[in-house]
Amino acid sequence: MAVSRKLSKVLRDRKGDAAIEFIMVTAMLILVFSVLVTALVYVTQVYNASYITRRVVRQIETTGEYNEHTVQTLVNELGGDALSGVKIQVEAGYCSGKKIQLRDSFSVTLTANYPVRIVQFGSSVISLDLPIQIRLAGRSEVYWK
Amino acid sequence: MRRLLRDRTGSATILFFGLFFALMLFSFLVLEMGGTMEHYDRAQTILQRSVNSAVEANMDERYRADRVLRLNVEAAKASFAAFAAEDMPEGYTFTVQSVTGTADPPMLTAKGTVTFPALFSPFGDRSITVGYTVRAANFAVDGR
Numbered sequence: 481m482a483v484s485r486k487l488s489k490v491l492r493d494r495k496g497d498a499a500i501e502f503i504m505v506t507a508m509l510i511l512v513f514s515v516l517v518t519a520l521v522y523v524t525q526v527y528n529a530s531y532i533t534r535r536v537v538r539q540i541e542t543t544g545e546y547n548e549h550t551v552q553t554l555v556n557e558l559g560g561d562a563l564s565g566v567k568i569q570v571e572a573g574y575c576s577g578k579k580i581q582l583r584d585s586f587s588v589t590l591t592a593n594y595p596v597r598i599v600q601f602g603s604s605v606i607s608l609d610l611p612i613q614i615r616l617a618g619r620s621e622v623y624w625k
Numbered sequence: 626m627r628r629l630l631r632d633r634t635g636s637a638t639i640l641f642f643g644l645f646f647a648l649m650l651f652s653f654l655v656l657e658m659g660g661t662m663e664h665y666d667r668a669q670t671i672l673q674r675s676v677n678s679a680v681e682a683n684m685d686e687r688y689r690a691d692r693v694l695r696l697n698v699e700a701a702k703a704s705f706a707a708f709a710a711e712d713m714p715e716g717y718t719f720t721v722q723s724v725t726g727t728a729d730p731p732m733l734t735a736k737g738t739v740t741f742p743a744l745f746s747p748f749g750d751r752s753i754t755v756g757y758t759v760r761a762a763n764f765a766v767d768g769r
Contacts, residue, residue, distance in 0.1 A: 541674060582681055583708070619712065621677040623684070 518596055522610055525563060525594045529612050532558045533590045536568060537618040540586060544622025546570045546578045563592035563612065580620035589615045653745070660744030661753055668717055668739040669757060675708035676761040680733050684763055694763060696731030705735055717741045719757075731763040 532555055539554055540546055551568055560566045572586030580586055593609040600606070683701040684694065702724045709719060719739040726733040736758045743751040 538670070542677075583678055619674060619678070621674055621681060623681045625686075 522594050522596075525592075526612050526614075528559060529563060529590055529592055530614050530616075532560050533588055533614040533616050536590070537588050537616050540570065540580070540588065541618045541621050544580055544582070544620045544624065546572065546574075546580070546586075548578075560592075564595050564609070566590065566592045575624055579624050580622075582620055582623040585617055585619050587615060587617045589613065657744050661755075664717075664741040664753070665739075665755055667714070668719070668741060669759070671712045671714075672709055672719070672735070672739070672757055672759045673761075675705050675712060676733055676735055676759045678708050679704035680731060680761040680763050684731060685728075694729065694731050694765075696726060696728050696733070696763065698726040698728055698733070701726055701733050705733065732760065733762075734758065734760045 535554060535558060536551055539551065543550075551570075555561075555566060555568060567590070569589045569591070570586060571589070572580050573584055575581040575584070590613070592612045594612055595607045595609050597605055597607045679701045680696060682704050683697040685697055688695055705724060706721055709721075713719060717739065718741075719737060721735060721737040723737075724733065724735045736756070738754050738756050740752050740754040743753050745751070
C-alpha cells in the first residue's frame with residue numbers, strides 16, 4: 481500500500497517535466513532529421529545512377545557496340561563503384577558479336593542498392609537495402625557492314 | 626490616410642506574405658529552369674543522334690575502300706527529318722529551318738526549333754520553344 485502511494489506521488493510530481501519533454505522532442509527531431517537526410521542522399525544516389533545510365537547509353541550509341549569492360553570502366557569513373565552491387569544489363573539485337581546495327585534500339589538497365597544503416601551493435605550492422613533501378617533506351621549510330 | 630499608412634499593426638503578417646510569395650516565385654523559377662534544361666538535353670540528344678545516324682546511313686560506300694568519303698546529301702537531309710520525327714517523345718515537336726550539307730567532306734548541319742511542355746503546364750497550357758543546331762561529320766575510313 482505504501483509502495484503504491486509512493487509510486488503515485490512520484491508519477492504526479494511535475495518536477496523536471498520540462499527536461500523530459502525537451503529530451504523527447506529532441507529525440508523526435510533527430511529522428512525526423514535523420515530520415516530527411518537519408519531520403520535526400522537516396523534521391524541523390526538515384527539521380528547519380530540515372531546520369532551514369534544516360535552516359536552508358538550514349539557510349540553504346542556512339543560506338544555501336546556493347547563492350548562490357550569499357551562500360552564497367554566508365555561506370556567506375558563516374559562514381560558507380562560508390563553504389564552497392566551495381567549491375568548493368570544491356571538488351572539488344574546484336575548483328576555480329578556485341579555490335580548493334582545502325583538505328584537498332586537497345587535498352588540499358590542499371591540496378592544497385594543503397595544500404596541504409598539502421599542500427600549498429602559493435603561490428604554487426606542492421607541495415608536496409610533500398611533498391612535503385614534505372615532503365616533507358618537508345619539507338620545505335622554506327623553502320624556495320 | 627497618413628494615419629493609416631503610419632499604423633504598423635499587422636506589418637509582420639504583410640512581411641510574412643511578401644517573403645512567402647518571393648520564396649514561392651524563386652522555387653517556381655528554379656524548378657522550371659531545371660525542367661527546361663532536362664527537356665532540352667533530352668531533345669538535343671535525340672537531334673544529335675538523328676543527324677549522326679543520317680550521315681552514317683547515307684555514306685556512299687563505292688569509294689570508301691579508296692579512302693574517299695562521300696555523302697548523299699539529299700538522302701541524308703530526308704533521313705534526318707525522318708529519324709528525328711520517329712524518335713521524338715510524345716509532347717515534343719520540332720521544326721527544321723535549314724539543313725545544309727556537303728558531300729565531300731561529308732558533313733550535315735541542321736538548324737531549327739524544338740518545343741516541349743513546361744513543367745507547370747497543367748496550370749496553364751504553356752510550352753517552351755528553344756533553338757537548336759546539330760552538326761555531324763564522318764571521317765571513318767576503317768571500312769566499318
